[in-house]
Amino acid sequence: MFQFIVRRLIQLIPVLLGVSIIVFSLMHLTPGNPAQIIAGENAPKETIEQIENRLGLNDPIPVQYFNFVKDAVMLDFGSSWRTSLPVSEELWPKFWVTFELAVYSTIFSVFLGLIAGIISAVRQYSFADVGIMLVALFGLSMPNFWFGLMLMQWFSIKLGWLPPTGWGSPEQVILPVITLGTMGAAVVARMTRSSMLDVISQDYIRTARAKGLKERVVIYRHALKNALIPVVTVIGLQFGSLLAGAVLTESVFAINGMGKLIIDRILARDFPVVQAAVLVIAVVFVFVNLIVDISYKFLNKRINMD
Amino acid sequence: MSQETILDIKDLRTSFLVEDFEVKAVDGVSFKLPKGKTIGIVGESGSGKSITAMSILQLLDKPGKIMGGEINFKGKDLTKLSEKEIQNIRGNEISMIFQEPMTSLNPVYTIGQQIRETLKVHQGLNKQNGTKKAIELLSLVGIPSPEQRVKQYPHELSGGMRQRVMIAMALACNPELLIADEPTTALDVTIQAQILELIKDLQKDLGMSVIMITHDMGVVAETCDYVAVMYGGKVVEYQDVKSIFKSPKHPYTVGLLNSIPRHDTDVDELEPIKGNVPSPKDMPVGCRFAPRCPFATELCEKELPSLDTQADGSEVRCWVYTDRWDGDPEVNVRESKRTAESE
Amino acid sequence: MSQKELLKVNNLKQHFPIKGGILGRTVNHVKAVDDVTFDIYEGETLSVVGESGCGKSTTGRAILRLDEPTDGSIEFDGVDLLSLSRRDMRKKRKDLQVIFQDPYASLNPRQTVGKILTEAMAIQNAVPKEKRRERAIELLETVGLNADQIDRYPHEFSGGQRQRIGIARALSVDPKLIICDEAVSALDVSVQAQVLNLLKKLQREFNLTFLFIAHDLGVVRHISDRIIVMYLGKIVEIADKKSLFDNPQHPYTKALLSSIPTPDPEVKKERIILKGDVPSPINPPQGCRFHTRCPFATDICRQEVPELRNLDNMKEGHRAACHHIEKIAAEH
Incomplete structure (x- = not known):
């Protein structure tokens, strides 16, 4: 197990390098001179040169990249071009908001999705199954900004039960989490259903029945643990689209998180902040998938541990 | 024959109901099994031999349903029992082993956990006693170093070893009837010889009755006392083993x-x-x-x-x-x- | 039978790498086939038998170059197959056809039988275009199907019929050698017998050579002229059919033969039940690979790999790889 984790960590190095190269080129591929952007359009030439020197923009590209990576490893992403504050100071508070939103939504979608998927599979072709799958299809096909707006319309404006915007209090959490988690719940439900149906037809389920176990024990002890294995992978992948979905959800509910930060700073061409945000999201995504891989191995004893 | 009959199947009919269509997989099967003997049910694919076996313990896959007939086991008609009553018989008085040892064990539980489960359900053994009994069972079916094996997962064992584990599990509660559904079809012949020998020895020692489902006339000749030949969902011939080969x-x-x-x-x-x-x-x-x-x-x-x-x-x-x-x-x-x- | 060698396999080795360790390097090899040498004569049926993992199917795949062998040479009709380019090898496949165990998996479900057969002819350009359909009908009749079934799809046929289609496809390019990889294993006995009879009939009619890979010794006895017994990637015995069944020399062959259930309850035979399982081909036992299960094993078996040998009590061409043939023969 330990060896496996070490190997997966080593395998992360090229992935992270690739991500850093893409993020780094962001600045160099966009047209316009960064120094000009910082100094403003009418700045004198001397000021621009001064800024260029300060930022090392005249160094050869590989040197710039090396410095960028060196600083990034130390979590130093430089200063914002707009506010001149250190990027990390701008980033972290927003990161935690988004992270909370993503984690709550994941919990919501896994919980709801698993229950719905199991019910669907155990009662295949029943009224409940057809109903759940219809709702899941709806959950999958509906754009989440629209869904968010509809929820807000009903629960905040018409019924007045929940606050329409903001983040922090438990009431404020509910609508964004439903908005963001519904698609995940639908994916998990569908995956759980098909995985459970597949497992239920396996020979070892027949063996379990032949031992004289109760149907409930057969389903929950023998089928579910096996059925979860592919579901875990899907949850990991879901987390990535969840982070992307968070950008829209945050805009809809005016939540001051990473998504909003990224959009604002792209519009303002504040590249150090954008770079840092993208890099952090990529790293989180990569590590979540590492955790998924490890738990996959842990659940699935059939795969060799070496 | 003055011998006691342990199983008496009368006019068993099992169908698969697909929409409005009835596929009669087993269509009026009758046979008797004297106590302590082995009956072979032989046939090719689609003859209904496996469905007959599954019907006895009501382990049929979804659209399958027993449409009629009696399965008398020690005087009780199994088709009339409730789900709970049949659960008490499965793995206890009647056990079953299957064709695919590679996939018949749950991959996420250890051998020990899976054997213990049967012992717990039917005999209420706790973990410690269950493990002790599981080790005894594994050595009974000829698995070397059973103390280590109980802690292993199915994927760590070969096909032949897994079939032995299945047999150990089936024997856990001293069943009176063992149903073996093509138990050696997926195994190599030298391993098949080991497993057939094991089943024969155990039957002799424990006095079990056995139903051997197979397509292999060689297996029938070597293990069975009686033979029912099935074709198209029906028994077409029933004889003792010597007569069926000598005068079919x-x-x-x-x-x-x-x-x-x-x-x-x-x-x-x-x-x-x-x-x-x-x-x-x-x-x-x-x-x-x-x-x-x-x-x-x-x-x-x-x-x-x-x-x-x-x-x-x-x-x-x-x-x-x-x-x-x-x-x-x-x-x-x-x-x-x-x-x-x-x- | 003419004694011209159609296929010569020399010192064939097929080792598959196993990746592992932190960097995913090759840490070991599965020695699926390890130094195997044999010839197939024109017009004969040579069978390769053995249990799973013995390397019989791998040998067949190596001859077809479906896997690239690690070492050795394969000479077919005077041409070294391993030195051919991919393109030339494709052309050579006209002479070397294969029939697999699962006919359904090897037939394109979206093509009619006629299309399947004419396409095989087109790839090898074996038959002029305008004659292909005519030839396809002829082939169907040869393998015992009806001409009017030519426009049906594979799913409309039963398992035995599909295997006949597979045979027709193999025949469509007039091959010299057909490799049958467990070709009748999945069929019901009554249908299996039909297909076996068909293969025998075709061999007589078209002077075909068969390399017949199987695990069922009854089938092998029925169809073969000569038989190779493999164990863990090595040949343990090679002999004509009669010698192998009536006068087996290697203890593994003896055990294998005695393990088969005889369909006759009156026959009481002495059975040799081997202990344990076939060891893993990743780290096969040193010396004779069978020594871990052999009742006759001694020190020399654990140290030295036995060569295939022919002794006085054996017919010409009958060879077995065991250190103790003489001793075992004397004891029985």
Whole structure:
């Protein structure tokens, strides 16, 4: 197990390098001179040169990249071009908001999705199954900004039960989490259903029945643990689209998180902040998938541990 | 026969109901199994032999349903029991082992956990006693170093070892009847020999009765006392094992025996049965075997013969052995070769 | 039978790498086939038997170059197959056809039987275009199917019929050698007998050579002229059919033969039940690979790999790889 984790960590190095190269080129591929952007359009030439020197923009590209990576490893992403504050100071508070939103939504979608998927599979072709799958299809096909707006319309404006915007209090959490988690719940439900149906037809389920176990024990002890294995992978992948979905959800509910930060700073061409945000999201995504891989191995004893 | 009968199946009918269509997989199967003996149920794919076995413990897959008949086990009709009552019999009084040892064990639990589970359900053994008994069972079925094996997962064992684990699990509660559904089909022949030997030895030591489902006449010859040959969802012949090989009565049994390439003698040309195994969805109306039978007459094609007891105690489902036979009165079913060629 | 060698396999080795460790390097090899040498004569049926993992199917795949062998040479009709380019090898496949165990998996479900057969002819350009359909009909009749079934799809046929289609496809390019990889294993006995008889008939009619890979010794006895017994990637015995069944020399062959259930309850035979399982081909036992299960094993078996040998009590061409043939023969 330990060896496996070490190997997966080593395998992360090229992935992270690739991500850093893409993020780094962001600045160099966009047209316009960064120094000009910082100094403003009418700045004198001397000021621009001064800024260029300060930022090392005249160094050869590989040197710039090396410095960028060196600083990034130390979590130093430089200063914002707009506010001149250190990027990390701008980033972290927003990161935690988004992270909370993503984690709550994941919990919501896994919980709801698993229950719905199991019910669907155990009662295949029943009224409940057809109903759940219809709702899941709806959950999958509906754009989440629209869904968010509809929820807000009903629960905040018409019924007045929940606050329409903001983040922090438990009431404020509910609508964004439903908005963001519904698609995940639908994916998990569908995956759980098909995985459970597949497992239920396996020979070892027949063996379990032949031992004289109760149907409930057969389903929950023998089928579910096996059925979860592919579901875990899907949850990991879901987390990535969840982070992307968070950008829209945050805009809809005016939540001051990473998504909003990224959009604002792209519009303002504040590249150090954008770079840092993208890099952090990529790293989180990569590590979540590492955790998924490890738990996959842990659940699935059939795969060799070496 | 004065022997006590442990299992008496009467007119068992099992169908798969797909939408409005009924596929009769088992269509009126009857046989008796004397206590402590082994009956072989032989047949090719689609004959209904496995479905018969699954029906006994009601382990049929979804659209499958027992439509009628009786399964009398020690005086109780199993088809009349509630789900809870049948659960108490499964793995306890009647156990079953399956064809695919590679996939018949749950991959996410250890061997020990899986054997212990049976012991807990039926005998209420706790973890410690369960493990002790599991180790005993594993050594009973000839698994080396059972203390280590109980902690292992199925993927760490070979196919032959997994089948031994399945047998250990089946024996956990000293069942009176063991149903073995093609237990060695997926195994190599040297391993098959080990497993068949093991089942025979255990049967002798524990006094179990065994139902051996197989397509292999060799396995039948080596392990069974009685044989029921199935074709198209029906038993076509029932005899003791020696008689069925020496004087097979049904043309299908004869054809089956003539089709086997023997490893112990040279045969120039096999005598296959013409045509293909019929699908349960599309069964002939008369005798199920009529379209492939070299002796079939108009009667055979129109009317289904019944399974009749003969003077020598055997049971055959064939018009040749009845008063109504309308073909050649001198017909000798065992000389099918000549007839088949002249046709 | 002419004694011209059609296929010569020399010192064939097929080792598959196993990746592992932190960097995913090759840490070991599965020695699926390890130094195997044999010839197939024109017009004969040579069978390769053995249990799972013995390397019989791998040998067949190596001859077809479906896997690239690690070492050794394969000479077919005077041409070294391993030195051919991919393109030339494709052309050579006209002479070397294969029939697999699962006919359904090897037939394209979206093509009619006619299309399947004419396509095989087109790839090898074996038959002029306008004659292909005619030839396809002829082939169907040869393998015992009806001409009017030519426009049906594979799913409309039963297992035995599909295997006949597979055979027709193999025949469509007039091959010299057909490799049958467990070609009748999945069939019901009554249908299996039909297909075996068909293969024998075709061999007589078209002077075909068969390499017949199987695990069922009854089938093998029925169809073969000569038989190779493999165990863990090595040949343990090679002999004509009669010698192998009546006068087996290697203890593994003896055990294998005695393990088969005989379809006759009156025959009581002495059975040799081997202990344990076949060891893993990753780290096969040193010396004779069978020594871990052999009742006759001694020190020399654990140290030295036995060579295939022919002794006085054996017919010409009958060879077995065991250190103790003489001793075992004397004891029985």
